[in-house]
Amino acid sequence: MEKKKFYIETFGCAMNVHDSEKVAGALIGMGYEATQSIEEAGLVLVNTCSIREKASEKVFSRLGALKKAFPGKKVGVLGCVAQQEGARFFQRAPNVHLVVGSASYNNIPHLIRELESGKNRVIDIHQDDEHCFETEVTQRVNPYRAYLTIIEGCDNVCSFCVVPHTRGPERSRPSDQVIAEVRRLVDEGYTEVQLLGQNVNSYRDPLAKYSFAQLLGTVAEVEGIRRVRFATSNPQNFVREIVDAINSHPALCNAVHLPVQSGSTSVLRRMRREYTREEYQRKVEYIKQSPRGIALSADVIVGFPGETDTEFEETLSLLETVGYQQLYSFIYSPRPNTESLAMIDDVSAEEKSRRLAFLQNRQRELQIERAKSMVGKVVEVLVDGFSVKDPNTLAGRTSTNYVVNFSGPRVLLGRYVKVRVMKSGANSLVGESIDPLFQGNTFSSPMIQTHPEGVELGGPHGN
Numbered sequence: 463m464e465k466k467k468f469y470i471e472t473f474g475c476a477m478n479v480h481d482s483e484k485v486a487g488a489l490i491g492m493g494y495e496a497t498q499s500i501e502e503a504g505l506v507l508v509n510t511c512s513i514r515e516k517a518s519e520k521v522f523s524r525l526g527a528l529k530k531a532f533p534g535k536k537v538g539v540l541g542c543v544a545q546q547e548g549a550r551f552f553q554r555a556p557n558v559h560l561v562v563g564s565a566s567y568n569n570i571p572h573l574i575r576e577l578e579s580g581k582n583r584v585i586d587i588h589q590d591d592e593h594c595f596e597t598e599v600t601q602r603v604n605p606y607r608a609y610l611t612i613i614e615g616c617d618n619v620c621s622f623c624v625v626p627h628t629r630g631p632e633r634s635r636p637s638d639q640v641i642a643e644v645r646r647l648v649d650e651g652y653t654e655v656q657l658l659g660q661n662v663n664s665y666r667d668p669l670a671k672y673s674f675a676q677l678l679g680t681v682a683e684v685e686g687i688r689r690v691r692f693a694t695s696n697p698q699n700f701v702r703e704i705v706d707a708i709n710s711h712p713a714l715c716n717a718v719h720l721p722v723q724s725g726s727t728s729v730l731r732r733m734r735r736e737y738t739r740e741e742y743q744r745k746v747e748y749i750k751q752s753p754r755g756i757a758l759s760a761d762v763i764v765g766f767p768g769e770t771d772t773e774f775e776e777t778l779s780l781l782e783t784v785g786y787q788q789l790y791s792f793i794y795s796p797r798p799n800t801e802s803l804a805m806i807d808d809v810s811a812e813e814k815s816r817r818l819a820f821l822q823n824r825q826r827e828l829q830i831e832r833a834k835s836m837v838g839k840v841v842e843v844l845v846d847g848f849s850v851k852d853p854n855t856l857a858g859r860t861s862t863n864y865v866v867n868f869s870g871p872r873v874l875l876g877r878y879v880k881v882r883v884m885k886s887g888a889n890s891l892v893g894e895s896i897d898p899l900f901q902g903n904t905f906s907s908p909m910i911q912t913h914p915e916g917v918e919l920g921g922p923h924g925n
Contacts, residue, residue: 465493465494466493466494466495466504466505467494467495467496467497467502467504467505468489468497468503468504468505469496469497469498469499469500469502469505470482470485470496470509471500471507471508471509471524472509473508473509473510473511473541474509474510474511474542475511475513476656476658476693477609477611477658477659477660478509478541478542479603480609480610480611480658481509481540481541481564481567482509482540482603483601483602484600485507485509485562485567485570486601488567488568488570488571489505489570489574490601492571492575496601500532503535504535504536505536505537505538505574506532506535506538507537507538507539507540507560508524508525508528508537508538508540510540510541510542510543510544511541511542512542512546512624512628513542513624517542517543518546521539521547522554522555525537525539525551525558526555528557529556529557533557535557536559536560536577537557537558537559537560538559538560538561538562539551539560539561539562540562540563540564540567541564542624542625542628542629543628544561544563544564544587545563545565545587545627546624546799547561548561548585548587549561549585552583552585558583559582559584560573560574560577560583560584560585561583561584561587562585562586562587563586563587563588563628564614564628564629565588565614565629565630566586566587566588569586604846604847605651605652605876606651606652606844606846606875606876607652607654607656607844607846608647608652608655609655610640610643610644610647610656610657610658611635611658611659612634612640612657612658612659612662612665612677613632613633613634613635613659613660613661613662613664613665613666614629614630614633614659614660615629615631615632615633615660616629616631616632616660616661617631617661617664618661618698618734618736619734619801620723620734620735621732621733621734621800621801621802621805622733622763622766622794622796622797622801622802623800624798625660627798627799627800629660632661632664632666634665634666634667634668635668636667636669637667637669637672637677637680638669640657641680641681641684644687648685648686651876653686653687653688653689653844653878654687654688654690654691654844655681655687655691656691656693657677657678657681657690657691657692657693658692658693659694660694661695661696661699662692662694662695663692663696663700663701663704664699665677673703674704675701675704675706675707676703676707678690678704678707678708678711678714679707679710679711679714682707682711682712682714683711683713688844688878689713689844689861690711690713690715691715691717693719694721695718695719695720695721696721697720697721697722697735697737697741697742697745698735698736700718700720700745702748705748705749705751705752705756708752708754708756709753709754715861715862715863716752716754716755716756716861716862717756717757717787717862717863718756718757718759719758720745720746720749720758720759721761722742723735723761723762723763724763724766724769724773724776724777725739725762725777725778725781726739726772726774726776726777727739727740729769729773729776729777732766732767732768732802733763733766733802734801739780743780743784746758746783746784755862757787757862757863757864758784758787759786759787759788759789759790760784760786760789760790761789761791761792762777762790762791762792762821763792763793763794764777764791764792764794764814764817765794765809765813765814765817765818766794766802766809767794767805767807767808768805768806768809769794769809777821778820778821778824781821781824781825781828782828785832786828787829787862787863788829788863788889789829791818791821791822791825792818793818794807794809794814826888830887830888833864833886834886836864836883836886836891837883837884837885838882839883840881840882841864841866841880841881841883842860842861842878842879842880842881843858843859843860843866843878843879843881844858844859844876845857845858845874845875845877845878845879846858846859846875846876847875849867851867855867855868855869856868856869856870856872856874857890858879858881864890864891865889865890866881866890866893867890867891867892867893868881868893868894868895869894869895870895874895879897880895880897881893881894881896881897882894882896
């Protein structure tokens with residue numbers, strides 16, 4: 463008998479990608495088979511993200527396109543927009559049969575069985591599920607790097623942010639479960655893990671055994687783990703102990719994503735961020751004092767309601783002061799159920815676009831200058847894929863999260879390789895391997911289709 467096949471299309475951040483891995487695992491556990499061809503799939507799932515402008519309308523537009531191009535398929539909507547819109551999908555998109563919020567993926571098998579038994583529409587958008595972290599089976603996209611959710615939701619009240627409404631309040635996963643899962647990942651062959659959460663450093667161990675910094679150190683000491691990353695951190699919860707942990711444990715990657723959103727204290731107040739520019743800079747200063755040379759990245763919003771030219775200039779000056787290795791920048795746009803909806807959005811669309819372009823151009827110049835210092839250095843990369851420009855060129859990441867492209871055989875996939883940097887660019891480096899060739903490793907292609915917009919560490923509506 464021919465297997466039932468499914469296709470998942472994923473929009474948004476690393477947490478959404480990992481959510482799709484959970485859903486894929488649940489379906490495979492039911493006897494379904496993943497396919498990279500939407501034409502072959504009987505079940506098409508769209509995992510949504512609400513951080514982009516007019517996110518709901520874009521999802522409804524995509525559903526309309528699916529109905530026109532692929533009539534008769536069972537269609538499901540997952541994620542943040544599913545949580546936000548709920549049963550409205552059934553009213554506006556009659557080809558939708560399944561709506562599942564981000565806390566309900568463990569219930570996927572039950573919901574799918576209801577569809578298979580003849581029920582036309584099923585929905586689960588509960589937010590109080592304490593078992594929202596991992597499904598029984600997770601079908602991971604990358605065979606070398608694994609995501610692991612340790613905290614869900616957000617308790618902050620940032621005026622622009624929809625996450626507390628789509629992901630619910632903070633729920634932390636017990637530390638013993640986290641550590642046990644890391645050990646299982648090692649047994650499965652993974653050497654790098656990334657701990658995930660909307661506010662990952664807000665982690666509060668229900669067992670009261672570990673602080674977030676202590677959990678990082680404990681995970682880094684698991685035998686077989688070579689690298690540990692974490693995202694995304696909220697500046698108000700970022701403490702010196704996290705830097706101390708990075709300094710003490712070589713397996714903790716020396717890269718920190720610390721969203722600032724604005725370089726102006728007055729804008730931060732309107733955003734209801736719980737820190738000032740000066741407080742943020744103090745945290746950056748002790749990060750920079752690390753002997754390991756911790757690389758920094760951040761998120762920035764331009765054109766927030768009331769943002770003056772002077773306030774925007776303060777954000778520009780912060781780029782110069784901090785020296786971000788990478789910056790994710792966005793134009794402000796209102797979101798449902800947020801306080802900023804009531805604010806006067808008095809920065810014109812043209813001015814927002816001008817400011818974003820100016821900021822991105824300046825950041826690109828700074829990144830190019832920063833990357834030049836890497837030329838001639840020998841770095842260690844985990845080879846986990848291929849160059850986006852040349853499928854015959856290998857690619858990997860350094861501990862500081864630089865992408866390095868270099869020539870080599872496919873057997874290097876999954877290996878840690880020493881590479882000398884020969885050339886730098888704004889977003890990646892080019893190098894040559896100085897390690898002897900390895901043997902016996904193969905690469906398996908991802909089973910989940912990620913939207914071409916790419917995967918973001920954070921975003922303007924998270925952290």
